[in-house]
Every structure is written in C-alpha cells, then in structure tokens.
Amino acid sequence: MPIHTVIVDGPLAVRMRRLDAARQGATGRQVLTVPLLASRLAGGFLAPASQEFLYPAIRLALEAGGFEDIGGVATLPGMPAAVLAALYDWWDAGVPERLPNNARLRDFALLEGRVRAALPSGMLAPPDLVDAAARRLRLAPRLVGPVTIEDVPDIKPVWRPLVAQLSQVVPVRWISAAQSKRSWFTGMVVSRSEGKSALVSADLCADPRSEAREALRWARSRIADAGVAPEDIAIATASPWAWDDTLLVLAREAGLPLHFTHGVPALSTREGQACASLADIMLRGVSQERVRLLFARLPALRERLPADWAQGLRRGAGLTTPELWRHALSHARAERKDGDVVERVLLPILDLLAEGISVAKQAGTRLLRGRSLALWEDALRMAPPQAIELSLQALRVSDGGEPGNSIVWGPARHLAAAPRKHVRLIGLDANSWPRRSLGEALLPDHVLEGLRLPSSDITDQDRMAHDILVGQSVEYTLSRADRGASGARQGRSILWRPDLERIVGRSAIPRHAFSASDRLYARPPDAGKQPQIRSSRACWKAWSDGDRHTAHDGLVRPEHPLIAVALSDVQSTTSLRRMLCDPLGFVWEYALHWRQPSLDPQPLALDPRSFGELVHALIAGVLRDGAPRTADGIDIALTDEAKRLAAVWPISRAVPPGVLWRHTITLASERAARGLKEALGEPRGKTWTELVFGETVEGPHPWTTLEPVQIGGSGVRFRGRIDRLDEDVAMGAASITDFKAGEAPRRKRPLIFDRGRELQRVFYAMAVSHLLPDVRNLESRLVYLKNEPAVAFGLANDALATAIEQAISFTAAGAEVQHSGRIAPGPEPEFFDPLSIALPADAESYRRLKQRQFAQANSPLAKLWSSA
Template structure:
C-alpha cells in the first residue's frame, strides 16, 4: 500500500484513501471501532489460556507455540466464515475452540472487533457507504476471504465498485454481481531459468543481478524485486549480503529482531534467565544495555574491572559472596586487605548489582519483572512482544521468530519479499528463488489444532497453500513488465540433490551457474576479489599472505617464522621487566611463545563455563592457598604459646594440630574460592576439598624437624612482589634480585621457606600437586635437576634466598610431591645455577639477536598459544622448522637435553 500511496501523492490525487478491507469495514462500522490486530489477539489468548478449560487441549496449552497455533486457527476460522459457536457440538475440538473464542472475545478492548463481527457491523451501516466511501476500487487482489465477500457484494449494490483485476484471474464468486471487473492483457517479460549450487549461491547471484541492473541503468531500485515463497530460508544470507554489498535491500516481511542491538539485548536477557547466571552472560547483557533506562544502564563503562576475570560466577550465591568481599561503599575494607577491590569511579554499585542478580536469579519465572527493570525503549517493546507470543520458558524460541521493520522504505529500495506480497505489488524486474520440488509449490499441511477429520481443509482454508503458490507464480509472470529470472538450487545445505519445481515445465532452458565462475557484475568488493583471484593476487595483502604461506613450507627460517631485526626495542623492553620462573622456562623452551605472552600480551581465551572438576592449575592454586593459611595459623599459635619464642610453630606441631589447622584452612580457602572462582558440583567439590586436605596435611608434615627451632613462612614474596597476606616476611620484599651475568631480574612467591632458629640454614620447598614426572626407564623414577629447562624453581628460588639472606646462610632446595610422598632435593645448587645462568644468557642474546622462533615446547599439549601457529603445526610446520630453529638458538637450546 505504501507504493500506491506514493503514486497517489505524485499524481496529486486529492481525497483518495488507500486502505485494506479491514480498515474499510472499520470506517463504515463507525464510532471508535478498530479491527483486531495480531498483537492484541495473541495477548488475549495468552491471558485466557490458563483459565479456560479446553478439554483434550489442556495438556498442550502451556507448551511453546500454543499461542501462535491458536491465533492461526482462529484467524482461519474467522476468514473462512466458520461459526465455531454453532458447530461446537460437532466435535470436542470444535467445542474447545469455541470456548477459547468466547474467552478471547470477552478479553478484547471495547470497540475492537474480530473479522466476522466487523463485517456484520459494517453491513449494518451500508446506508452510509455512499457518503463515507464514494467510489471504491479493489486493486492488487486475486481473491478475498469468504468472510468479506458478502460485504463487498453488498457495497457494490449501493455505490460504484470496481475490481481492478489486470492480468490476474477473477474469482468465480464475482460472476453475476454488480462489481465492475476491469481486466488487462498479461505482460510478456523476458524469462530465463538458472540453477545455482546452493541456497546461499542463489542469494549471491540475486544480489549480483540486482547490482548489474542498477549499474547498467536499466532499472531504478524500486523496480527490482527478489522473492521466494519461504523467505525465511534465505533471510540470513540476504542480511549478510546486504551489509557486505552496501545495497539498500528492503525486507518487506521484516527482519528478525536479533539483527538489531535492541533485539540482541532482549536475547541476552533471555539467555541469562533460561540458562542461568554467569559472568560472561551478565557482561554481555550489561554491554548491550549500557546507557539505557534500566538498572544496568546506571553502571559506568568500566564497572567490570572489579570482577575477577576468570571466575564464572554461575550462581546468585557466588555473586553475593563476591559483592560481600568487594563491599558496596566504593572503598577498601577496614583491614586494608588486598582482596577488597575498589569500585571504579568510587561509585557504590553493589546495591545495583545485588538488585540485578536478584532479578536474574529467579529465572524465567521473573521474566516480566526482569524485562521491565533492565530493558528500555525498543528492547523492552520486543521483550513484551515475546512474552505475549509464548511462555517465558520458550523465550529464546519466541525471540528467534519475532520480526520487525528494517527501517528502509520500500518505495525507493530494491525489495526482498514473499511471493504473495509480490503478486499484489508487482515490479518491473523480478527474480524468483527456491523453485525446487516440494519448495515451490509447497505441500499441503493440516491445521495444527483443527485437523482434516474435524473440519475439512477445503472449508477451513478455501485456498490451500499449494494452490496459492501456483496462483502467485502465475500472477507474478503475468504482472512483471520487463524481466523474470527463475532460480533454483541444485543441492541443499547438506549436499543432497534437489529436484526441479513442476512450475519450471515449459519454461526456457536452464543455465548452469558455476559457483566459482567470475560474475559479470560482482555484488561487493569481497565478491569481486573472490571471483577474480588474479586481481586479488595483486593486492599487497594477498602478496603478503602468499609469501607467508610459501615461507612456512621452507625448511629454513624466515621473518614469517619469528625472525625480527636484532636489538628490537620491544624485545629489550620485555627482557628488562622482572621475570618469573615460568616466564624464564618459556624463554628457554619456546622463545616465540615467550614473546607472544610476555611481549605482546596474548592470552588463550577463557570459556568462562563451569567445569565439572578443577583443572590441574586451579587445583594447585587451591592447595597453595590452603597450605599458606594453615601455615600462618600454626606459626601464629606457636608464637602465642611460647611467649614470643618461635619453637612452637610448625616445627613442633603435633599431627593433630596440623590436621586441625589444615581443616580450618581448607574451609577458609573454599570460602574464598567460591567467592571468585569456578566451583564444581557439590558432590565433586566436597571430594576435591577432601583431596586438598590430604595433600596439605602430607605437605606440612613432610619436612618437620629438618631444621632446629625453625620458623616457616608461606607464599614468601621477593623481587618486588607484594605480600598476599599480612603475615611476616623474612626480608625486604621490594629488593631487586638479579641473576648474575644475565641482566635478568626475577620475582615471585616461594611456596615454603623454613629458616632455622640461628638463621644459618634455610630450606626452600616448592609444592607440586601433580605426579612425579617419569624421566627414567623401565618404570623407575630417575631424579631430575632441570628437566630440560622445565624445572627452574628450585634453582632460582635458592638463589633468591641466598641473595636476600646473605652468603652465610646454607641453602637447601627441594621439590615436594605430596601425592607420591617424594621430595627431590637439589644436590648441587651452585652448579645448577651456573648451567641455568649460561642457558639464560644464551637465550637472552638469541632473543635480542632477533631469534623469536619456535622451541621444543611450541605446539605441545601444554602450549596454550599453540592455536596461533600454522594449522596442524605438529604434523608439518614444526617438523620442518625445528632443526633450523635449534641451530639458530645455538647454546640456548642445549638445556633441552639437560637432565
């Protein structure tokens, strides 16, 4: 109708009103009468369904899709002129639909009438029709539903009424009536038939065709139409192509709400309510609602800085613990503990987040309240429509089916539309898609609630869908002036062959469109370059990609393998930073990964999902936290119990005291962990805590009595690291620790440090929660020292302790494996340090020399950045390049073979 209104405006047709049949009937009915719209009908059905007895339909009325099915069935019955109340006794299903109809009509606003009542009200005022309406022309219609036919025939008796059929078929019920039928000869457009590879290829070819028409000047945008009987099969393709090509392609039937930011906000809220709270889901929802009128719109842009990045926060309890720990006043807590993070911009956001979490934790039962509180504007309107269209438990399905206007004007744009719309609003240039068997025409389908044996399909739907598809196809051919292209797909999305539509019989011979053929007119820049590889190959980006690919196939090292210019400032900068044992191990065994992680800041993406069990690094962190808390408690008890002496700490603790301290520490560690980290299901979590307690008890008891009157320290910072707790530190933790002869500074936390009462001996322990590496043969353990550069903690921590406590202290360093009861003592700390120093010096020189290449650990199972290497790197790339990389690293690679 918008096109007809534009034409009337251009011809200055004063006094002409363009309306549909329902609007005409409402005007004739008078007063404030309005036709029943779909949204009001669905809202009424949803309101009355729970309380209306529907007999055998009671078992399905709460299922997703029931509201839509009931609305479709009622519309069909009303349009077909079926009196459900009169036929309620014919069948139990008809009685149920009659009961639903009564409840729905009682629920409608005053003045809003369904089609049969509206037609009857209009016929009652036929005497006013000449003055109200004047001459009436029916244009663009091939038929009218039975409920409106008596009204139209009655109008023809009291005023001039023309049926402008054009080349369309004239319905038989107009024969012998007073309606003046005006016909015209059918058009004779140029016809062609093409076959594309798939539905996506069909869409691409359609956009190329439209672009060619516009570029050649043959057509204006408003003269071009692309249509199919089921446009939903192609909507996603055309949405992507419209964005890529820059063409204004109007979706006559609307676009899915999820294609807009407002629709995405509603979908994000549904995702949280239906699938549960998580940090990732709440972050996404907050981002889409930023700046809006809801609660989330009150949060500042950087509010997420206060959240632990890796914590899933997948329950309301986890959020509550986190908010309790962070506080709600915008300041740290009274103790000054480092765990109390300050809110950004000093705003008290805890109360807002608590309210948000309380709403979201209710799930879909609180969908209405959550939408009103969190959404605003169009997003809230979409949310309300979704709640009207189906139950809250099916919001994701409902939102996926909702449509909205795309904001483009059909009168000045090329159009993508259903074939039925094109049949009533023809255009000069038309391309019809999906002309495959069983696709066009479609097969007959029974009504979902009134089956064939209850009401014959010919009565409920006088024009079956298959007949309507054939009629629309004929009308489109007859009303298109210049060109019609008939298109079909040869295969479906799964590669199955598709047959031809019977409508293609008698049409011109089919043109086979190759998917990789160069089009005469590309629809976008990407399409042009993809179809013309010679042109793409001349681009700098393509040349660089080609050189990279060829370099990867060579055995020698190239800049595409990590070689950079010597003395690059980025390399010097990353080496000048304080290092950890882990970073230095990566420098020795994977220089390229070292640069990626510590120089470029790359990190493997975190999925944020709740794991069934803790992964090994997480379990190790939990054990270390428990050991630190237990050690603090034991040392504090010993100090208090011996009036200032240090003899009563861990060194003198009984097994019962150790067990009690571990029990309390594990409970506190679990509380802290639950506040900000992933927690497995309850049963597995309890078993995990039991394992943590057993490991911790063994670890604390393993080294008792090693040093006389020893005092034990846990998680001891050095090299500038801040203490994790308020416990005592045996040295200046801000003091710099440099590895001699390398120019590298180190820092970190020592898991356990015992210092004898006289201060002349020290024991460094590094806890390992995994199993002892198998470095021997025939299943026998073989003690290792550096393990190819994987194990640097003992040596580096021993050096750090000597540097901070002085050369007069005798240092012993060991790895402790509590699970296996194994303690691996470093026999020759100085000799091992000399080996490490030489290797680190060589690795530093190689890196500064530009050798940021792969190492022995590149692409291994534990290389979390292995995805950045060429695809299937183990099978090809690493085998080709490792020998050259080893030679380029020189002395730095020798440590790979060290025991």
Template structure:
C-alpha cells in the same frame, strides 16, 4: 470539484505502501488504500477495530489457564500454546466455520469454541473478532457508497470465505472490480473480473550456487549490475523467495556492507537493532543466571542502567570473577574503593536480586530496565510466548523497515511481491525444500478433526506454485532464478519441481570473479591485480607462501631484527620460572607474551570444574593459608594431624567465601566438592615430610626479587633483594611454594607442589628438556638470598599420590644449576640476535597461544621442525636433557 472516493484493497505491507505512493504520484486524493479487515472496520464505523494478535494472545492464555478442556487439557500449559490456539482460530475464522455447525462437531472444536466465547466476553471495547466485524459491516451497508465508494481488489490471489458475504453485499451497493493474478475458479465473485495479461517466460536461466549465502552474493551482484547502467532504477528491482528465513540474515549483513539501497518488506530482525540486543541481554541474564559477563553486557545496553550508574562502574571488579550469586555481587560492590560505591550498590543490588529470580520476574524486569522500543519488544515477546522461552521468541520478532520501498530494491516474500511485481525480479531458493513449500498441518486441528480443504481456501503448496507462475509470467518483467546446491547445514538440495519446464542451469562457483562486484571486497576478488597491489594482501600472500611452501624459517615464522627494542625491554623486566621455561622451550611464545603482550581471552563462564591451572592455584592457596595459621606456633614440623586438619578447615572456609569474588567457580555443590578435593591434596602436601630438624620454620608462598614491594619480609629473607642469574644478568622474581629453614639457617629445603599426574620417571627427571626449571632456579635463588646455607634440598611434591617427593641436592643439583644458567644465557643471546622460533612447547595442547600459529599445525610442524632446530641449534640440546 468534488473528490470521487474509491478504495483499493491490497494484501501485504509492500503492496499497501506502494499503492499509497502510486496515489501520491497520480494526485489521486480520493483513493483510499486498505485491507479487508480495515475496510470492514471503516464500514462498521465508530471506534471499532479488528482485534490484533497483541490483544488476543493474553486473553487466550487466560482462557487456557481458567478452563478445564476435554482434549486440550493435557497440552494447555505447553510453551507457545496461546499462539498455536490463536493460529488455529484464525484459520477457522478465515474459513467462516461456526463452532455451532453440527457438521463440525468434535471435542477439539468444542474446546476451541469455548475459547472463542471467552474472547467475545473479554475483548476490550471497540475490538471485534473477524466474523463480528464482518457482520457489523454488513449491517451498516447503507453507508458504503459514502464511506467506501467503488472497490477494486488489487492483485489478490484469493479471498477467504469469511469476507465473501461482505463482498457480495457490497456488490449490490457499489461497483467492484478485481484483477486476480493466475488462473483459479472465482465464479463466486459478484463483481467484474478484470483480465490479467500473461506472457509465457522465455529462456529462463537458473544460477546454481553453493549455499544460501552464495545465493545472496549472486543476487546483490545481479542488482548492482542492473543499477550500473544508470537506466534502471532501484524501484524497478526486487529479490524474493517463498520463505525469507535461510537468506534473511545474509541479506542484512551483505547489503549493509555493499551500501546498496535495499528495503526489507517483511521487516528486519529485532536482534539486529540495539533495542533488540538490549532485550537479548536481559533475557540472557534472566534465563541463564547472573555472571559478570552477562551483567556487564546488560549494563551497557539497558537504558536504565546506562543512566543510573557510571559507565566505568565495574572498573574496580576483577575481570576474572564469575559473580554468579547476588551475595557475590553484594560483597564485590561493598569493596569498591570509589566514592560512589554505596550509591552503585543501592541501585544495582535490588535489580540483581530480581534478575536472580528468573523468568517469574520478567514483566517487572522489563519495566525497570528497558525503555521505548526495547520495552515494546520485550512486552511483545511476553505476549507471544512464556518468559522462559524469551530467547527463542526474540529471534522471531521483526521491526518494520522505515525506509521507502518506492526508491529502493525490495527484498520481499513472493506472496507479497505478487501484489507489486517489478520489471526486474530475482527468485531465490528454487530447491525442492524451499519452493514450493509443503502444506503444513494445523497442530490443533488436523485432518481427522477438520478436513484441510474445508479449512484452507488456498493451501501453501498451491499458493507457492501460483506465486511462481505469476512472477515469471508477469508482462514486461525480466526474471532471474537461483537455487543452492547445499543448505546452510550442508545437506544436498535437489532442484525444485517448478523447474521441470525448459530452464537452463548455470553453475556458479563460490570464488568466481564476478562481472559486477557488489562491494569493495567483491571488487578485489574480481580484480586480482588490484588486490595484489594492496599492502595487506601482499602481506597475506607472503605469509601464506612462507607457511605452506618454504621449509626454512622465515620472518613470518618468528624471526625479527637484531636488538629489537620490544625484546630488549621484555628481557630487562624481572622473569619468573614460568617465563624462563617459555624462553627455553618456546622462544616465539616468549616474544608474543612478554614483548607483544599477547594473551588468550579469559571469559568468566560458570565452569562445571576448574581447569588444571586454576585448580593448582586453589591448592597452593590452601597450603599458604594453612601454613600461615600453623606458623610459628606450633610450627608445621611439630603440628599434630588434628592441628593441620583444623588449619586446612579454616583455610577452606575462607577460600569458599572469597574466591567467587575473584574467580569463576563451579556451581555451589560442585564448588564445595572441588574445595574438598583440594583440601585432601593440600593435606598430603603438609603431612608428607619427616622432621627436617629441631626448630625448623616453614614458610609458604615465599616471595623474592621484588624491589617495589612495600613489605619488608625478614624471614626467611628480604623479598626486596634482587636476584640476578647467569652472565646475561636476568633478574628473577617469583614465589616459592614452600621453604623449610633450619634454626641455624644452614639447611634449607624447598618444595614445589604439583597438582598434576605424577610422571612415571619422576625420579629420573632433572631438567626434563627445560620443562622442569623450578628446582634449579630456586636453588640459585636460595644461594643468593641465604648465603649461609650449606645444605640445599629442592624437590617436587606430587599431591595426587603418596609416593615420596622427587628431590635434587648435592652435586646433581649444582650440575643442574650450571646447565640451566648456561642455556638461559644462550636463550637471551639468541633473542637479542633476532632468533625466536617455535619450540617444543609451542605445539603442546595446553599452550593457549597455539591459536596464533597456522591452522594445519601438524603439517606446519612437520615441514618446519628441522629448520627451527637448525636455526636454534645452540638451544636445541637442552630439549634432550633428562
């Protein structure tokens, strides 16, 4: 039996795939599913094909660069110009307007006509522009009956004027039918118009949701409810909107969490795939510059780097290092102690230098670092826009959903769903801004150049209105509507003009218990009793109650059982002055940091200036290196200003080269300025002193209390000797910024440098409520490590001013030591008994661990402060010490 050939013309990928499924189910082997451009290519024969966007955009870009235009000259180099020109040409081609038509003569159209002529002469063999493809097909109309058979246009809303001559010619050879949805003037059509059934919608209900995300949540609940009875199939359900943009990301994330079978008819965002993320990682480094974080991410996602270098190749590089220059990477890779370090450097350094070139090397970088799908996406993005705009271009790329729409719920644009309506449809975004959308003005062919009614057969506004009417009036379908009260940005949204008919609005709150949950989390929202039985929910509710209602301290505020092993272990380790300050002024923070190991993440982002702590480290490092260059000869106390300046200059040069390998530093010019400011303050620290005594030796960054140190430092003491303080036996460990020791070792002066702003009452400060502990702690340390010292002076040196140092000595220093050790013993005892609540420093702005406290921090502090002081009444008096 001979196969009777016939062709179905569709529009959109959803209708194309569903018609192929319908042909397979019906066993219709003679049915050919096609689009109008593909139909014309089939009639034209041979290897002829429509010229696609990927082919045309690079040619248009070359034409823009080669020609000098009348009107487009000033804007031809703008980003995205090639795509804009091609979009305008596509509209002109669809309207079947010829550039040699005297009715449309203008400089703008002459410019576009030159580009079209350039396309004609530079297209690859076999690729044709739409008008040429149509004319070639008309010339071979004698083969239509054998190659095409009878034609049926399946639910096309409109047909562009470009294709109408072809259809009129086909009507004289084969039978043509069309079942157009909606009422429009189609008197030009030479074939048979099939009547389409329309059922006026009854009792439409529009759910009013909070925002686009809430709309998606309600849509998924609606789909789950339909599927739950077992009678309605996923292939009977569709969710749609005029423009998918505001809802698409939410649909992708929530549908994955709900495990619902959803087909994305318009494809999924390229950035939601690993291949897209590889492109994004490469674009991030290429456009924003080198950094350790960016290169680390790229190495994990790039197919080339993941194969060429070991997975842990960055293990030997400090995570705090910014590495913003190729030279920084070269130095770091040379210092790798791994045996394969040289091979890693040989592989990476050329790539890093290409990355440092920036967007100019985009093509080369893609070919080296990407493979397969990721390379295809990269090349597609380069065709659609300039390399400098790669980050924006990648967000617009989509990848076709490979799943079959025939057995899934469909998420599609309304224009696509018109071709394949379903029994159950939910229409989202029925607000004034989203549906219908306003007509867009062509940026290159505005109305004064070419009237819109001549350029567009069916404007977007009318198309959206028609799509809505078709979907809500489709026979045998049940339609649900929804809209948002607010946009994703919080702007108020009015109802759509399409809802002026009798539509009942049903407000839905964001947190309402749903009748049919779409996911596990949604189910727990609907069944509060089930949620409250879960241990994690019980813990959350208990914590929230303790934080927001109860005024007395609770276990959620920081209490724990007595002699907790983690706390005991933390106290048994050597403590620094900083950790003891935290123990005294924020016991809970001490437990978080020392017992639980909680730290704030440090991201190696290129800063414009160093934060105060890092800048202080920079000054201290300058001081240490300078003193090491001066001591023992000529000695700090005997050095001339020129010798001090020379030592600081050498230290600054060393830091300028070395610090970028271990720290995130500002850009080069700002970095040099930062070093100069640090050098100025360091000079102040080295020149503030008068002579301490003949033969005095000065030491910088003097370590103590480190028994595991491999170095035996004799001057001014052995750093491996333990320092034990107080009755609690706390071991002390750290570094003293500067120590000056007389030749007979009977006099010692300790200096603690401060790079912050000098307090007004610095002369009155002794312990400052436990915030200033270095002078007293270091005096105790010196007494243990240098027993022969009879005179000990401890002082604070603020480097932002020329004011004298703030010193402690004699009886005042001894009383400060006794007071501090007494409260340290109390703090240790309190921690051992399970008392550790927030102290004054917990609420300070510089406390990184503050993020772990309740969000409404001021109200939390006001509610709990009295209870915290009562629970820590033995420690609280320290906070009032001068």
C-alpha cells in the same frame, strides 16, 4: 470532497499505493486492506483482533483447561503460536456452521469461543467484524465511496460475503492480473494486460548464500547497466526466512537500498539485542560478563551508574550470585570515587535478575524502555517466559526503509499484490516453490473430514504468485541452489526452466559486483593486491616450504626492540619457563602480549594451574602465623583457611558451581594437608611461606636485598614466590619446598629439570643462594601432594650446584636465541596450550615439515629439552 477507496493486500501494496496517492495529490483516496475496510464500515473504533490482544486471550483460554483431546499439550510453550495460526486459518476459511463431530474440533470450538469472549470490546474476530460491518452497509457511500480492488490476488472466504454485499451498495471494481481468484465476484472485473515477460536466465547457484549474492549482483547490474530505478526492482521467494540473514548482512555491507517487506529479525536490531542480553541472564543466571554486556546495551541504566562502576572488579571472576557481587563491590569500594552509589543502584537490580525468568515481566518493565520494552512484552505474550528465546527469534520489526525508493525483498505473496517490472525469483527448489501443503498442526486434514482451510491451498497460492509476478514483469530471472545449507543435493521446482539453465560457479566473475568485498572475492588479481591477502598467501606458502625458516615461522631481525624490552623486564619463573621451553610462545605472550580470553564464567572444574594455586594458598594460609605442631592443629587451621578461601576466591576468579566448588575445596584441602603433615616434627628452624623475592614486600623477610636476582651473566633478572623456605641460621642451612598438586612421575633416574618442566625449584635455589649468602647447606625439594603419602624429590649439595650452573647456561642460551631473532616453536606441549591456536591447524604436519629448520634454530636449548 469525494471519497474513493482502494483495497490492496499486504504491507508492500499498502505503502506503495499510499505513496502513489501522495505523489498524485489524490485527496479523499483511502488505501485500505479488506480487514481495515470492514473496520471502517463497522465504525465505533472497532478493529480486527491483533496478536497483541489475541495471545493473552489464547493463553487464558488454554489455562482454563477442560479439553478432551489437547489437554496433554495445552501447556507446552509452542501451543499459543499454534493456536493463533489455526485461528487465523479457521477464520479466513469462513467455515460453515455444520462441522464434523470429533474431540479435536470440539476442543477447538471451545478455544475459539473463549478467545472471542476474552477479546476487548473494541477488538473483533474476523467473522464478528464482518457481521458488524454488514449491519452498517447503508453508510458505505459516505464512509468508503466507490471501491477499487487493486492487484489483490485473492480475498479470503470470510470476507467474500461482505465484498459481495458491498458491491450492491457502491460501485466495486476489481483490477488485477488474469490469474487472480475472482470467479465468485459479481462486480466489475478488469484484467491487467500481460507484460513482455522476457526470461533472462535461470541461474543454478551453489547454495542459498550464493543465490543471495547473485541476486544482489543482478540488482546492481540492473541499476548500473540498464538504468533501472530501484523502485522497479524486486527479489522474491515463496518463503524468505532461509535467505533473510544473508541478505541483511550483504545488503548492509553493499549499501544497497534493500527493503524487507516482511520486516527484519528483531534480534538484528540494537533493541532486540538488549532483550536478548536480558533473556540470557534470566535464563542462564547472573555472571559478570552477562551483566557487563547487558549494561553496555542499556544506555538509560548506564547513565544512572558512575563511569567507574566496575573499577576493582576482577575480570576473571565469574560473580554468579548477588552475594558474590555484594562481596566484590564491597571489597572494591575504596577504588571507586562515589563510594557505595554503585551498590545502592546495582544490587537491587541483580537481586531481581537472580530470581530468574519467573520475574521476566517485572525485569523488563524496570530495565527496558521504548522499543526494547515493546519487543520484550511481545515476546512474553507469544509464549511462557521459559520460551522467551524462541519468542525473540520469531519477532520481526520494520527495517525503517521506504519501498518507494528501494529494491524490495520479501515473500512472493507481498510482491504479487504490488508487482514490479524487473523481478528475480529465487529458491525454485523442489518443495520450496511451490511449497507442499502440510496443513495446520492443530487442525490436520484428517480431523476436518473434507473441509479445506486456506493453508491447504498453499501450493496453488505459490503457483498463482509465480504466474502473476512473471506475467506482470518486463523481464525476470530465476535461480535455485544446487545444494541446501546443510550440503544436501536439491531437486528443481516444477516451475523451473531447464532450457535456460545457466550454471553460476562460486568464483564466477560478475559484470557488476555488489560491494567492495564482493569485487575482491570475484576478482582474484585485485584481491591479491590487498596487503592482508598478500600476507596470508605468503604465510600459507611459507608454512608449506620445509626448506626455509621464515618470518611466518617466527624469524625476526636480530635485537628486535620488542623482544629486547621483553627480556629487559623482570621475569617470573613462568616467563622463564616459556622462554626456555617455547621461544616463539615467549614472543607472543611477553613481547606481543597475547592473552587467552576467559570465555567460561563458571567452569565445571579448575584448570590444573588454578588448582595448584588453590593448594598453595591453603598451605600459605595455614602457615601464615606459624606452622601448627600437631596433626589436629593442622586440620583445624586448614578447615578455617578453606572456609575463608571458599568465600574469597569467587570474587577474584571463575570457580565451579556450588557443589563442585565445595568438592574442589575438599580435594585441595586433602592435598594441602599432606604437604603440611609431610614436614611435621622436623626441626627446620624458622619457616617462611609464600615468600616473595625480587620485589618490594611488606613485613618481615629474610633477604639481604629486595632487588631482582641476576641469572649469571645472561643479563636476565627474575623474581618469584617460594612456596616454603625453612631457614636454620645457626646451622647455616636452608630448605626450599616447591609443592606440586599433581602426581609424582614414575622415574628411576633422579628428577632435575624433567626436559624443562621442573625449572622452578632450581631457580628458587639460585635466588636463595644469592639472597642468603650465609647459607652453606641448601636443599631444594619437589613435594607431590596427589600421592598418599606425599612423595618428595630432593636436590642438594653438588647435584644442586651443578643444576644451578646448568640453569644459568640454559638461560643464557634462551636469551641468545631471542636476541638472534632465529625464533621457532618449541617442542609439542604435553598438555593443551592456548597459544597453539596461532599455529597451523595441522600443527603435527607443520612441525614435521619444518623439523630440520626448527632444530637448527633451537639447537642451543636442545640439551635442556632432553635433560632428566
């Protein structure tokens, strides 16, 4: 069987020529690159050194030290990648033996020697591979047969002596475009004839994303209008990285067969995302959200865990250490079916992950499998583990597509080795195509003293690729962006054709849209028929119409069933305050059940509400078994309770890091101490703390009924938890204390409702009056604990009775607003409200525009919002 070898360049050419051989049934045809040809001739299972082996060798060479010039940067994370690029460039250049004598080149020569020595015996650097192949050239007729170099634009200097010697042993001919660099070649040369090369247009687009969109529109039009097969269409640029993400997303959305010749980012794949989740934990620490995300992307690990492994874990808890996980899983054990199986499987993994990035290799081996593990190991080879994020971002993998039935996208040098008939060249901006030569970071031009590396000729290479693509095409199109991704104005390339420039606007209507969303984007009449777009446009108009109160402002039909259900539920003091101070917010939160997601697993500080709950929990814990009678007793009890809560809280909610959490506990203990000592020595009868009413409670309580409390004739029922209740049965008196962790307001007038901010104590007084009918004298107090000493505002006797009557009327008014359906936002909140994200971005202007309409809708509650 006769052997014939075809030499090609680049991954696209290899796959296309092998496909051609398969279609033609060309038995005995070998399709190789020049390095693979050298390996074939060298024999003995020798192969060119790959990154898999070069990176470990480079890291060993750098760790050995002993450098004159690069010692200060040898340990930086990006150094292995810089050395690898310099080595490839150096080897490709075929540098002569006599070199300039300077410290940088001496260091580099030392590095190169160490790398060559560290390679496995079957892996050779290009110069060594050329020497090994040259020694076996006599076997070339049997190993490779006649050789055809097909569409290779250029052969690197290091391989040229081998090709020249090979042409003296077997017939070698070079078939390529006339622009190829082959003046040094002494064999048979065949130039491909130029195509018609019709320039269709030079499209000036708005930005790189618009360029990508126009490229896909062009490809779709070639297929639909001209009947061109996808395998005859190509999109190329000098350096494709700036367009990769956009084209990847748009092509998947469109369903177009677009093959990335240079691969897709590893992080765009499921396996890459598994590696990213593991890296996130090892670099930033264990947290519940990160662990859940990692397990969701590791099916093999998920199979080892019971389906209910997370049962009983509070989603709000950060769980930022293995100890917290151990504590939380132990507390939730009773809620899981399989007992401690989860703990036995999960805790050893968490202990390993908590050790951090230093055990990245062990963690990857234990948790990852298949392609995920391969990517993880590749990333660890490229740079130290501390830089694994950058390594993962740099990794690329095959997209799994077939170029033989796809449109191809990639660097121009790949396409120049396998030209297509219909080509679109994008990115023809100044300094982008052709690119400027920047040289090697490790071997800049000034240390080479006249020597030239291939990277120095990148401008000429880009020009040559452009000329080949244009010359071998039937038709081609150019495009460039008027502005870059950052918005800066872009100059045009010297390869640009201004005489055929055509401005393509963002809203230009294409002849062929490449996807359903692109059709809607380009055709406003069609888009306007979509329900979502019609609704959004109606919303925008409604927000801008100050003369109407619309559904987009909160208007609903009277007696809306969702609102009726929300009102029929037993309310809390929190929901009552939302209903009376923000009617639309009540609908969002309690009728539609919108909730704010917890995005921070370890905040730097507790929010005011959580801090107040911590202070209340400390006070309740101290008073749980009876109030201490002395200041020292309070301090001792408070210290014990603070230790207990410091361990318990982190397994149920997110808390700050260690030092800040201890400071928060100390601060909360100080305020709790003021509240406890404020009533020291006062004979208040029996004391109840954290006293629940309106629902079933275990243990003793003073109530005559556990049913929810009715708020007058409003039809609203509520329940709650009173911070402290002191009851003197003999005197028929009771005192309610509502602790506030903040600072007392500076007011001259008595504080009652404070424009709706302090409804709670009045509702508590209403509940106690209902549940303890024998109480004749009732006082309700607000105690502000940030002040030193604590400041108390009391409300009793006729003033309290009047406040209760007003609270009942306000509740009835709030319920009537909800029933009527004329619902609107309440006054602008004093502090940040997470629900405000549902309002227009310029909420201040929106409220001002709708002021009259909102005032009419909220008129029943206006008296509350202006109350003292």
